[in-house]
Amino acid sequence: MKSIAQRFRLRSVTSLVAMSLAAQLAWAVDPFTVRDIRVEGLQRVEPGTVFASLPVRVGETYNDDKGAAAIRALFGLGLFNDVRLEVQGDVLVVIVQERPTVASVEFAGNKEFNNDVLRGVLRDAGLASGRPYDRALADRAEQELKRQYINRSLYGAEVQTTVTPSERNQVRLTFNITEGLPARIKDIDIIGNQAFSDARLKDLFDLDTGGWLSWYTKSDQYSRAKLNADLEALRSFYLARGYLDFRIDSTQVAMAPDKESITITVNITEGDRFVVSGVTLDGNYLDKDDEFKSLVKIKPGEAYNADQVAETTKAFTEHFGNYGYAFAQVEAVPEVDRVNNRVAIKLRSEPSRRAYVRRINIQGNTRTRDEVIRREFRQYESSWYDAEKIRLSRDRVDRLGYFTELSVSTADVPGAPDQVDLNVEVKEKPTGSISLGAGYSSAEKLSFTFGLSQENVFGSGNKLDLQLNTGKFNRTVVVSATDPYFTANGVSRTVDVYYRTQKPYQDQGGNYTLITMGAGLKFGVPVTELDTVYLGINAERTRIKPGTNIPAAYLDYANRFGYTSSAFPFTLGWSRDSRDSALAPNSGRYQRLLGELGLFGDARYVKTNYQYQQYVPLSKHYTLAFNGEMGWGKGLGGRPFPVFKNFYSGGLGSVRGYEQSTLGPRDVTGAYIGGTRKFVLNTEFITPFPGAGNDRTLRLFGFVDAGALYGDGEKISADALRYSVGVGFSWISPLGPLRFAIAQPLRKRPGDRIQRFQFQIGTSF
Helix, strand or coil: CHHHHHHHHHHHHHHHHHHHHHHHHHHCCCCEECCEEEEECCCCCCHHHHHHHCCCCCCCEECHHHHHHHHHHHHHCCCEEEEEEEEECCEEEEEEEECCEEEEEEEECCCCCCHHHHHHHHHHCCCCCCCECCHHHHHHHHHHHHHHHHCCCCCCCEEEEEEEEECCCEEEEEEEEECCCCCEEEEEEEECCCCCCHHHHHCCCCCCCCCCCHHHHCCCECCHHHHHHHHHHHHHHHHCCCCCCCEEEEEEEEECCCCCEEEEEEEEECCCCCEEEEEEEEECCCCCHHHHHCCCCCCCCCECCHHHHHHHHHHHHHHHHHCCCCCCEEEEEEEEECCCCEEEEEEEEECCCCCEEEEEEEECCCCCCHHHHHCCCCCCCCEECCHHHHHHHHHHHHCCCCEEEEEEEEEEECCEEEEEEEEEEEEECCCEEEEEEEEEECCCEEEEEEEEEECCHHHCCCEEEEEEEECCCEEEEEEEEEECCCCCCCCEEEEEEEEEEECCCCCCCCCCEEEEEEEEEEEEEECCCCEEEEEEEEEEEEEEECCCCCCHHHHHHHHHHCCEEEEEEEEEEEEEECCCCCCCCCCEEEEEEEEEEEEEECCCEEEEEEEEEEEEECCCCCEEEEEEEEEEEEECCCCCCCHHHCECCCCCCCCCCECCCCCCCECCCCCECCECEEEEEEEEEEEECCCCCCCCCEEEEEEEEEEEEECCCCCCCHHHCEEEEEEEEEEEECCEEEEEEEEEECCCCCCCCECCEEEEECCCC
């Protein structure tokens, strides 16, 4: 095979020689008028391709210059190994030898990448089935494959190409790959630091020398992109602490001879620490100096902080944009006093000209209708440019969840210096999904889930859901359809049809069941960009299906009001969510208030529930989280609160360390029947899991829980409170959020059922 490759290489050399010789022969021909042009040697290339490249046509005069130009043009097509021109009387004969084409591309020995990914890499490099073969192109393809493996820390990867001739002047290419082992980081050295320890600075890096979870985080695998990000984090760390002259002098990455271990050395100069002596405004601030001064994050008397400077200039630029000045320029000019290690910051601005948006252009949406995107925009065409509205519009489109990529950019309008166009580019993702799963919890045991969802039906933005959940104690079937723009001003409408069966978790082997079926209509009214109010009405029918060990409270309610109860509760709710992530939040706040009011039917009651969550980032690694929940219910019209609407407490999601739903009142049979008033408070200190680096999908937490549950008419007192402390960890697994907790109850009462180890898939706090 090697001789074959050499033969192809030899052909390339001889082609150049032939080109030169042919050109010399062409120069030796006396000029003549071309009566005909013939092409010989073509197999796959169309004759028209050759004729279109020739600088001479039938009826024109052929001379030496045109002959040389013809040979150069044909070789420039990249389709031929050899080109010759012959003159037979007044006929010009073009004789070509086509390059072989690639019949197939195969791979052997690859495990890190599948064949389709590698074929895509080669296609981008210009090598694919059906294209002309060129040895230089194959060499470039080998280098590109090696580069892909280097990006995965496989520096010892080797690629060899086997070229096999085939019929009809074709070749089959086989890339034989030896991947080797990934290069691991052996050591990271930081040289030149005095103010901070090595451990403190290395803690800023996502790269490390590995731990017992490195197989999962891959933090010990070198990546140039990750190193650059770590160096930027190091630079930001120093600049945020007053080291204005900090610099990274050099970075050395030393590879071991076996290409399986790496040593990284970072040489730095810290410089002196500077304190901000003052902040002044310079330039045009639209006579709104006080507004801009309120946006200043820089604090005189404290250490110079580059993050505060960047936040200030960004806030100024955005505030100018709020007034329509899309081209405002803001610059922070430091005036350094190196004798006293002080720095004065002058904020210089030039608002330039005011602009308005001429047109909003949307590209990339092949399925989603334009109106679905445009209705989320708060920046309108032919209106003044407003940076805050543009950011809000982008966030609203992004929250639709229909796109994997989204960008909003501005473009000048030629000949109109006071106008800009907004270009919205999206890349759509599949919005329909079918989910099959299984879950296991210490309370529900084994359960199965099925989901069919289409978030963007026919590109209209409407949502259709079918959810099925099976469990030992809770089973649910829900069909839901949502129109997010039932009205033009953004009022949503949701129609639900549901069927649920449930019973208390600890029923002492009883087989009674609560069966609820119903339908609901709910409207969501956007009050602000962050707040939504929900209004709705449901029609429900709940049946107490008797069985063994039915709690006395259920039996008493059924005897007084019947085993079947109908209700038409009105629902009222409000929510606000500013968390940075719904699955692994690090900052932000979440609030939810839900209420039910049953005035008609057999069950008459009022029920409210309020939840508050707050996440406080203490540092890049540590987060303090709070969760509070209160519930209250009361019967109306002289009737008691329906027992099947009771709150429950205990276990994951409330007070850990106690068995699920075992806190609160019990009836004469000893069954846990829940209560009408509920109080829960959780506090968590969240850290990265040891050995997982900064991976937020796997985290460790310590917690303190408190909670109480009170029955109807029961006096609220601190005696009913239960407390617990413990540790746990959370993992965003392929099955969903998974949480383990080991808790120690601090306050126990007779009859409390303790469960120190608990876990669940899908719980949120």
